[in-house]
Amino acid sequence: MTVVLGLALGFSLSRRRELQTMRRVLSERDRARRLGTNKAQLQHPVVDLTRCLGCATCVAACPEEGVLELVHGQAMVVNGARCVGVSACERECPVGAITVTLGDLTDRDDVPVLSSELEAVGMPGLFLAGEITAHSLIKTAVDQGAAVGREVARRLASNGSSTSESPVLDLCVVGAGPAGLACSMIAQKSGLRFALLDQEQELGGTVAKYPRRKLVMSQPLDMPGYGRFKKQTYEKEELMAVWQDLARTHGLQLHGGQVLQGVERMEQGHFRVQTETHQFEAKHVCLALGRRGIARRLGVPGEDLHKVAYHLVDAHSYQGRRILVVGGGDSALEAAMALAEQPGNQVSLSYRQEGFFRCRAKNEERMKQCMAKGSVQVYFQSEVASITGDAVHLRMGNEVWALPNDDVFIMIGGVPPFETLKRSGVSFDSSQHQAVEALEEKGSGLTSALLTGLCCTLLALLFAAWHNDYYGLQDHLQPAHPKHDLLAPTKGLGLQIGIVSCVLIVFNLLYLARRSP
Numbered sequence: 165m166t167v168v169l170g171l172a173l174g175f176s177l178s179r180r181r182e183l184q185t186m187r188r189v190l191s192e193r194d195r196a197r198r199l200g201t202n203k204a205q206l207q208h209p210v211v212d213l214t215r216c217l218g219c220a221t222c223v224a225a226c227p228e229e230g231v232l233e234l235v236h237g238q239a240m241v242v243n244g245a246r247c248v249g250v251s252a253c254e255r256e257c258p259v260g261a262i263t264v265t266l267g268d269l270t271d272r273d274d275v276p277v278l279s280s281e282l283e284a285v286g287m288p289g290l291f292l293a294g295e296i297t298a299h300s301l302i303k304t305a306v307d308q309g310a311a312v313g314r315e316v317a318r319r320l321a322s323n324g325s326s327t328s329e330s331p332v333l334d335l336c337v338v339g340a341g342p343a344g345l346a347c348s349m350i351a352q353k354s355g356l357r358f359a360l361l362d363q364e365q366e367l368g369g370t371v372a373k374y375p376r377r378k379l380v381m382s383q384p385l386d387m388p389g390y391g392r393f394k395k396q397t398y399e400k401e402e403l404m405a406v407w408q409d410l411a412r413t414h415g416l417q418l419h420g421g422q423v424l425q426g427v428e429r430m431e432q433g434h435f436r437v438q439t440e441t442h443q444f445e446a447k448h449v450c451l452a453l454g455r456r457g458i459a460r461r462l463g464v465p466g467e468d469l470h471k472v473a474y475h476l477v478d479a480h481s482y483q484g485r486r487i488l489v490v491g492g493g494d495s496a497l498e499a500a501m502a503l504a505e506q507p508g509n510q511v512s513l514s515y516r517q518e519g520f521f522r523c524r525a526k527n528e529e530r531m532k533q534c535m536a537k538g539s540v541q542v543y544f545q546s547e548v549a550s551i552t553g554d555a556v557h558l559r560m561g562n563e564v565w566a567l568p569n570d571d572v573f574i575m576i577g578g579v580p581p582f583e584t585l586k587r588s589g590v591s592f593d594s595s596q597h598q599a600v601e602a603l604e605e606k607g608s609g610l611t612s613a614l615l616t617g618l619c620c621t622l623l624a625l626l627f628a629a630w631h632n633d634y635y636g637l638q639d640h641l642q643p644a645h646p647k648h649d650l651l652a653p654t655k656g657l658g659l660q661i662g663i664v665s666c667v668l669i670v671f672n673l674l675y676l677a678r679r680s681p
């Protein structure tokens with residue numbers, strides 16, 4: 165009786181916990197719908213509910229928080245916009261119920277129209293590579309960059325490379341993230357005359373902007389000039405060190421501080437790449453610009469001061485400072501909270517809205533705790549009027565006041581480079597995308613599992629029939645039979661069969677434990 169009551173209590177507690185989790189997830193999903201963060205920015209997982217077993221392997225496998233959750237015992241995409249395309253869910257799902265896809269391209273005007281060689285349709289010689297093609301991940305960026313480099317080298321091998329006297333390069337690569345870097349390494353290896361440009365002074369692209377010691381997940385990838393990255397996770401600093409070393413040893417020159425304005429085809433047939441300060445002429449162009457674009461600016465007096473930054477890499481290097489963070493998204497909140505943890509910092513946050521609407525619930529909760537204990541002072545419905553050497557002037561309604569200040573972080577998002585690309589002749593016309601192919605059936609494995617089970621059962625029955633002279637005997641007569649030493653459940657083969665069967669039963673039951681949320 166006690167055991168039964170104990171089991172009933174355990175079950176009801178576990179069910180209560182399950183329902184609480186589900187209510188939290190459903191309210192998070194409603195919130196994501198309100199904010200528009202339920203929709204994907206790039207790739208996103210699609211769950212085939214007819215196959216999903218509700219084992220939650222995908223939820224555990226995803227490195228990002230809250231993309232997938234279990235609802236009513238099955239996986240559901242809650243915050244599609246947080247998907248960074250790692251595709252761990254797709255790889256780990258035991259029944260192939262998840263596909264990571266770009267969705268219906270005929271519906272999207274933020275995906276460039278490219279040929280299978282990643283060449284802009286209608287602009288032969290102009291290639292795109294990396295995240296700008298709407299496929300995230302370092303591995304994809306490297307693969308695409310290398311593919312463009314190889315394609316350009318192949319075309320030049322058949323049409324002839326330019327001579328060293330010609331001012332026209334073979335290739336101009338814009339963007340020194342993983343895609344641009346891989347493209348440049350192939351160009352270097354193939355002996356092309358090329359230039360690598362970036363608006364920043366260092367290579368690495370988005371990875372260089374990751375927070376200090378961020379763990380980067382990647383499938384094994386082949387970096388031209390280096391070979392295979394075998395591990396699944398690297399610290400940001402490890403990756404950056406490899407790339408910097410690669411650039412040094414191969415004499416890769418980066419033209420830093422070159423903000424791309426546009427690409428134009430000249431009468432002679434080659435391209436002119438126009439940056440804010442220079443022009444480069446090249447037969448082929450690879451735009452590997454990523455999608456972060458240029459950081460959005462406030463446009464207020466004093467914004468050009470050295471103390472103003474648009475991203476935070478290492479909170480530890482700010483201690484004993486008076487800091488203002490501007491913005492209300494996840495990056496702004498995470499930066500403000502990381503800075504508030506450093507000794508001696510006085511951190512304030514200015515946000516135009518009256519509350520936090522565009523951040524994760526968890527960040528909002530943590531920020532409320534920081535506000536309650538006074539480690540971050542938040543000024544809602546405020547905006548920066550101007551910035552001076554030792555202060556920031558904040559405006560709230562008609563009132564403007566000076567806040568003593570040493571550093572300002574403006575984190576109000578970026579302007580994606582779509583307009584620059586359109587100006588350069590890249591089409592984003594969604595009607596030019598090929599209609600999306602139906603998600604492929606991957607097979608749930610159920611048929612093969614049932615067939616294996618059936619075969620095993622038939623084999624067991626055959627085995628029993630074959631030894632019917634022993635198994636058919638009454639229990640007290642079996643010890644006298646010559647097969648007893650082999651088939652008795654306490655020794656020999658009989659014992660081994662018994663152990664294997666028990667292990668299989670336990671393995672089966674473990675599924676129930678994995679299935680609970």
Ligand SMILES: Cc1cc2nc3c(=O)[nH]c(=O)nc-3n(C[C@H](O)[C@H](O)[C@H](O)COP(=O)(O)OP(=O)(O)OC[C@H]3O[C@@H](n4cnc5c(N)ncnc54)[C@H](O)[C@@H]3O)c2cc1C
Nearest residue numbers: 294295301302305339341342343363369370381424453454
């Ligand atoms: C927070 C976060 C976490 C991530 N985690 C992972 C992870 O764990 N694993 C993973 O595989 N991927 C991850 N990603 C995705 C990965 O970082 C990107 O897919 C990858 O960096 C894309 O490489 P890219 O070369 O296409 O573009 P980027 O790395 O974005 O590089 C683009 C370059 O172009 C330059 N540029 C842009 N515009 C101009 C212009 N107008 N003029 C001149 N230069 C310009 C930029 O300065 C930049 O250097 C993450 C992304 C983010 C934001």
Ligand code: SF4
Nearest residue numbers: 216217219220222257
């Ligand atoms: S991993 Fe499990 S929960 Fe996720 S989709 Fe596959 S079967 Fe469903």
